[in-house]
Amino acid sequence: MSDITDKTAEQLEQLKINDDQETPVTSNTTTEEQGDNAAQTSLYVGDLDPSVTEALLYDIFSPIGSVTSIRVCRDAITKTSLGYAYVNFNEHEAGSTAIEKLNYTPIKGRLCRIMWSQRDPALRKKGNGNIFIKNLNEDIDNKALYDTFSVFGNILSSKIATDENGHSKGFGFVHFEEESAAKEAVDALNGMLLNGKEIYVAPHLSRKERDSQLEETRANFCNVYVKNIDPETTDKEFEDLFSKYGETTSIALEKTPEGTLKGFGFVNYVNHEDAAKAVDELNDLDFKGQKLYVGRAQKKFERMQALKKQYEATRQEKMAKYQGVNLFVKNLDDSIDDEKLKEEFAPFGTITSAKVMTTENGKSKGFGFVCFSSPEEATKAITEKNQQIVAGKPLYVAIAQRKDVRRNQLAQQIQARNQMRYQQATAAAAAAAAGIPGQFMPPMFYGVMPPRGVPFNGPNPQQMNGVPPQQFRNGPMYGMPPQGAPQGGFPRNGANANQFYQQKQRQALGEQLYKKISAKISDEEAAGKITGMILDLPPQEVVSLLENDELFEQHFTEASAAYESFKKEQEQAPQAEGAAPAAEPEQSA
Numbered sequence: 001m002s003d004i005t006d007k008t009a010e011q012l013e014q015l016k017i018n019d020d021q022e023t024p025v026t027s028n029t030t031t032e033e034q035g036d037n038a039a040q041t042s043l044y045v046g047d048l049d050p051s052v053t054e055a056l057l058y059d060i061f062s063p064i065g066s067v068t069s070i071r072v073c074r075d076a077i078t079k080t081s082l083g084y085a086y087v088n089f090n091e092h093e094a095g096s097t098a099i100e101k102l103n104y105t106p107i108k109g110r111l112c113r114i115m116w117s118q119r120d121p122a123l124r125k126k127g128n129g130n131i132f133i134k135n136l137n138e139d140i141d142n143k144a145l146y147d148t149f150s151v152f153g154n155i156l157s158s159k160i161a162t163d164e165n166g167h168s169k170g171f172g173f174v175h176f177e178e179e180s181a182a183k184e185a186v187d188a189l190n191g192m193l194l195n196g197k198e199i200y201v202a203p204h205l206s207r208k209e210r211d212s213q214l215e216e217t218r219a220n221f222c223n224v225y226v227k228n229i230d231p232e233t234t235d236k237e238f239e240d241l242f243s244k245y246g247e248t249t250s251i252a253l254e255k256t257p258e259g260t261l262k263g264f265g266f267v268n269y270v271n272h273e274d275a276a277k278a279v280d281e282l283n284d285l286d287f288k289g290q291k292l293y294v295g296r297a298q299k300k301f302e303r304m305q306a307l308k309k310q311y312e313a314t315r316q317e318k319m320a321k322y323q324g325v326n327l328f329v330k331n332l333d334d335s336i337d338d339e340k341l342k343e344e345f346a347p348f349g350t351i352t353s354a355k356v357m358t359t360e361n362g363k364s365k366g367f368g369f370v371c372f373s374s375p376e377e378a379t380k381a382i383t384e385k386n387q388q389i390v391a392g393k394p395l396y397v398a399i400a401q402r403k404d405v406r407r408n409q410l411a412q413q414i415q416a417r418n419q420m421r422y423q424q425a426t427a428a429a430a431a432a433a434a435g436i437p438g439q440f441m442p443p444m445f446y447g448v449m450p451p452r453g454v455p456f457n458g459p460n461p462q463q464m465n466g467v468p469p470q471q472f473r474n475g476p477m478y479g480m481p482p483q484g485a486p487q488g489g490f491p492r493n494g495a496n497a498n499q500f501y502q503q504k505q506r507q508a509l510g511e512q513l514y515k516k517i518s519a520k521i522s523d524e525e526a527a528g529k530i531t532g533m534i535l536d537l538p539p540q541e542v543v544s545l546l547e548n549d550e551l552f553e554q555h556f557t558e559a560s561a562a563y564e565s566f567k568k569e570q571e572q573a574p575q576a577e578g579a580a581p582a583a584e585p586e587q588s589a
Contacts, residue, residue, distance in 0.1 A: 040092040041068075042117035043099070046084040047142075048072070049108040054085070060107065061087050065094025086117055104143035113142060116177075118156050129156070129182040130204040134171040136160070137195035141168070148194065149174045153181025173204060220272045223297035224279060227264040229253065230288035241287065242267045246274025266297060324375035325352075327382065328400040330367035331544050331551055332356060333391035337364070344390060345370045349377025366550045369400055387540065393548075394540050403558075410562030414533060509542050510535050516552065526563060533559045 045057065054070045061067055072085040089095045095116065103114040133145070140148075146158045153176050160172040176182040182203065190201040229238070239251045246269050253265040269275040275296075283294040298306070329341065336344075342354035349372045356368035372378040378399070386397040401409075513534055518527040534555050535542060545551040 040116075041089045041095055043087045043089070043095050044084065044115050044117040045087055046113040046115075047110055048081065048083050048085060048112060049110050050081040050083065052081065052085070052108055056107070057085055057087060060102065061089075061098055064089070064098045064101065066090040103146065111142065113159070115155065115157050128179045129176040131174050131176070131182050131186055132171070132202055132204040133174065133189075134200045135197055136168065136170050136172060136199060137197045138168045138170065139195055140172075142172075145172050145174065148189070149176075149185055152176070152185040152188070153178050218296065221296040222269045222272050222275045224267045224269065224275050225264070225293075225295055225297040226267065226282075227293045228290050229261060229263050229265060229292070230290050231261045231263065233261065233288060237288075238265060241282070242278055245269070245278040245281070246271055324399065325373065325378045326369060326371045326400040327378055328367065328396075328398050329370055329385075330396045330554070331393050331541070331548070332364060332366050332368060332395070333393050334364050334366075335391050336368075338368075341368055341370060345372075345381050345385065348381040348384065349373060365554075366548060367554070387538070394544055396541055406558060407562045407565055410533060410559065411566040413536070414529065414562065414566045417532070417536075505539055506535065509539060509546070512546055513542065516546070517556065520556065521560075526560075526567075529563050530556065530559045533562065 052072065054072055057070050057072070058067060061070070066089060067087060068090055069088045070085065073082045074080060075082060087098070089098070099114050099116070102112070104111045106112075136145075140160065142158065142160050145160055146155060149155060149158065155174060156177050157175040158173065161169040163169060174182075174185070176185070186201050186203065189199065191198055192201075193199075224242075226238075226242075233253065235251075235253060238253050242248065242251060248267060248269050250266070250268045252267075254262040256262060267275075267278065269278070279294050279296065282292055285292050285294070327345075332341070336356060338354055338356055341356055342351055345351060345354065351370060352373055353371045354368070357365045359365060370381070372381065382397050382399070385395055387394050389395075510531055514527060514531045517530050517534075518524070521527055521530075534545070537545075537555075545555050
């Protein structure tokens with residue numbers, strides 16, 4: 001076994017597999033020849049698991065033919081794999097065989113994507129030979145796409161567009177080496193049924209080209225869309241109305257299978273000028289008691305874009321209208337309805353709306369909204385009513401925010417707190433190592449805190465001063481007292497007494513909170529983090545949510561969502577840092 005290992009290591013050493021070398025260069029070849037040879041013998045291997053190494057790729061590709069070099073592309077800083085590699089053979093035939101036998105075969109559970117390496121970025125980016133395919137059945141994967149189009153010529157790149165979960169978006173791209181092969185594929189496959197769906201195949205256009213084409217279509221349209229058509233309108237009446245403006249190629253009223261009018265139709269003119277004249281003169285015309293809408297016919301993509309812009313404009317207008325005047329009120333007693341909520345806030349200004357949110361059965365959810373006519377009135381209401389006792393409960397009053405904004409703020413707060421605690425712990429550990437006493441107090445921990453009445457068998461907290469806390473307990477850290485606190489804790493009298501009792505109160509509330517939260521989730525770290533987030537609220541509000549299960553559930557849901565969002569960002573951070581390739585950019589169609 002050791003002989004085989006030594007032999008493999010020797011072969012890898014001979015190949016000089018590293019981050020700096022690609023295809024070996026001999027002194028008697030020109031630069032142009034070297035490029036041509038590399039293009040004919042170098043393979044791009046994509047969609048690789050990050051754990052795939054050069055040695056594993058050598059084991060897979062070396063039986064095909066003589067391998068001259070292998071390089072897994074890695075991030076320049078983190079050295080983590082970017083998910084693709086280059087494999088270079090001595091002979092072109094070996095590369096062709098590797099594509100034929102290994103393309104879309106699994107490597108560590110992922111189907112690899114193998115293509116001839118196109119090292120010239122200009123050739124990769126230009127549109128020649130690149131085609132776009134849409135309306136694909138969701139069952140069509142990368143391999144099926146490749147197999148379907150490879151019969152027309154050598155493919156440089158092919159890929160199905162997928163969402164974040166890896167599901168097909170219904171379209172993809174194929175980049176042929178020869179433009180003639182791409183044209184042949186378009187002519188043969190456009191409109192063909194593939195897995196039961198008629199696919200659309202056309203030359204791929206850049207965004208700039210598509211926008212230019214769209215502008216040209218808008219400026220020279222001939223197809224007219226008509227809606228708000230009276231259901232009793234006949235084909236002849238519709239044709240007579242539009243045919244007088246010029247020669248048409250088609251006039252059609254859209255109907256159901258039963259023959260009932262859908263209320264809209266299309267008119268296609270031969271000349272743009274006639275279409276434009278029909279739009280100008282017939283739009284808003286009173287036809288059989290209804291005002292017609294007549295305009296340029298739009299494709300679905302255009303309509304979706306227009307609707308999206310309209311929705312965004314409405315949303316921005318609504319946000320601007322209610323910015324600073326809409327208040328969120330929670331911890332409401334069940335006896336508070338819309339009218340009583342309005343009465344509570346009426347002294348502070350003109351209320352445009354007051355609403356208590358309820359369940360399907362009409363039971364209060366414990367929170368609601370009050371909207372004032374001016375930001376000044378809303379600010380005054382927050383100042384006066386926040387934490388005021390109403391029906392035996394302290395109200396929480398603040399400016400209303402969208403859920404995504406609140407979650408982002410919570411995630412930022414988590415990140416800021418974690419950074420601060422990390423810095424504190426690092427500084428404290430450094431001070432302890434230097435033998436400087438009294439630099440920090442032992443922090444409170446949630447996530448491993450035993451229930452009340454159960455003794456903690458760990459070290460005496462009084463003996464923890466000067467020792468990094470992670471040596472005693474695992475889990476997240478909350479409630480770090482100020483730097484410079486005296487050893488042994490705060491005194492029971494003097495200037496620090498109030499702070500000491502606040503810490504004790506915080507610890508007691510934290511234990512109760514953690515008990516409720518850990519009963520809902522088994523992950524100790526998550527339970528500890530969420531406890532710390534909620535514990536940042538004012539003590540009276542924490543007491544209120546401990547007493548009100550519905551209020552607790554609301555806080556728990558928001559804090560959990562914020563924690564998950566933060567955790568996801570942390571997990572994706574290394575990938576984001578590795579987005580820029582160390583040497584070669586990933587090929588794309």
